[in-house]
Amino acid sequence: MLQPFIHVLNAQRIVLASGSPRRKQILENIGLKIEVIPSTFEENLDKTKLSPADYVVQTATHKTEEVAKRLAAGGTLPDLIIGADTVVSQGQEIFEKPKDKDDAVRILSQLSNCSHTVYTGVVLFVPSTSLLMSKGSQVLGGTYRCTSFVDSTAVHMANLPQDVIKAYIETGEPMDKAGAYGIQAIGGTLVQKINGDYFNVMGFPLPRFAQEIASLYGEKDLK
Amino acid sequence: MLQPFIHVLNAQRIVLASGSPRRKQILENIGLKIEVIPSTFEENLDKTKLSPADYVVQTATHKTEEVAKRLAAGGTLPDLIIGADTVVSQGQEIFEKPKDKDDAVRILSQLSNCSHTVYTGVVLFVPSTSLLMSKGSQVLGGTYRCTSFVDSTAVHMANLPQDVIKAYIETGEPMDKAGAYGIQAIGGTLVQKINGDYFNVMGFPLPRFAQEIASLYGEKDLK
Secondary structure (H helix, E strand, O other): OOHHHHHHHHOOOEEEOOOOHHHHHHHHHOOOOOEEOOOOOOOOOOOOOOOHHHHHHHHHHHHHHHHHHHHHHOOOOOOEEEEEEEEEEEOOEEEOOOOOHHHHHHHHHHHOOOEEEEEEEEEEEEEOOOOOOOOOEEEOOOOEEEEEEEEEEEEEEOOOOHHHHHHHHHOOHHHHOHHHOOOOOHHHHOEEEEEEOHHHHHOOOHHHHHHHHHHHHHHOOOO | OOHHHHHHHHOOOEEEOOOOHHHHHHHHHOOOOOEEOOOOOOOOOOOOOOOHHHHHHHHHHHHHHHHHHHHHHOOOOOOEEEEEEEEEEEOOEEEOOOOOHHHHHHHHHHHOOOEEEEEEEEEEEEEOOOOOOOOOEEEOOOOEEEEEEEEEEEEEEOOOOHHHHHHHHHOOHHHHOHHHOOOOOHHHHOEEEEEEOHHHHHOOOHHHHHHHHHHHHHHOOOO
């Protein structure tokens, strides 16, 4: 979707405000050149007071804002800053990364043989001086304009016996991932089916991102 | 799902009878050690006389059989031979790899803004002398037992303008792929949503494969 103006995008400075190697890989796989500047924002919003969709957008906004402020203080304004946050939700509960192995056992036992929903919030910051994005809310004293969206994907887990859960945790794969699994590697054997966007489950809703960027850059006829 | 006995699997000789780099990558990503021996079977079954599900299983069987025969003639019997075939189906039509760029334009234009189904047939050959797989049909004069399955995933494509289709084809990505797109890289920006298994769309239904192997190896208590 981005191919007709990928050369325009790659002439710009694009910053990914996330240290997730999966997000970097997804964006590089489509030929985008990006610079990774992980946010130091502590993910501490009150999950009991926010819906999963609000939680990921607000967390992604804080992450992006922290990086944008740091860069603005250093006197540089990238052409685009991308922030994202992903959680897994089941019933009233929101799961992030497991705290330790016992927490990973608890989460995976709860997800076993059931459906859950993966939410990713994505936030795009564009300098206010840019031709792009005439709409969107002003942030950081007018330095940036901001737009955001959320994508959700339903995931149905297979029935996971305890020996499977324990052997999976021993691989080390679950520990840095929301919901304690990674669909793109070994965890892919645990997922029975998904309904929605696969990349969203990996942590970055690529098709929706491509549509948003295409509409931002396409509208301005920058081809 | 395979972690509890991955060491058993990796002590065996496992052959993938397919030259697809995606299938190799999916299996290696879960920690399996495999040897790739691409089949030379010409994919020429009559698509007008077979359902997509029958077509992929029959083609996968012929591919696996060709590799098994070659290895048996050389005097070696691997512990497991895996064959697979993938097609994209829409209405009465079955799409394989595009013949040339014009064919890729035709296929992608037809898939644009519509749903289609991806079918992958997987065939497993295990030596008849193995403790595994007491069921399944005998093939190759009793040298191997064979079991097979099909998985299907519904895919909904975004609306693809002609300039997007042409720029995508210029990346070279569509040319070696059934349905003229690869969901795992640039083509991922073209897909709006899927319903089912993502890996099946990439060419190998990983969760279903893991279940089949777990039931073969688990039943025999080879842990």
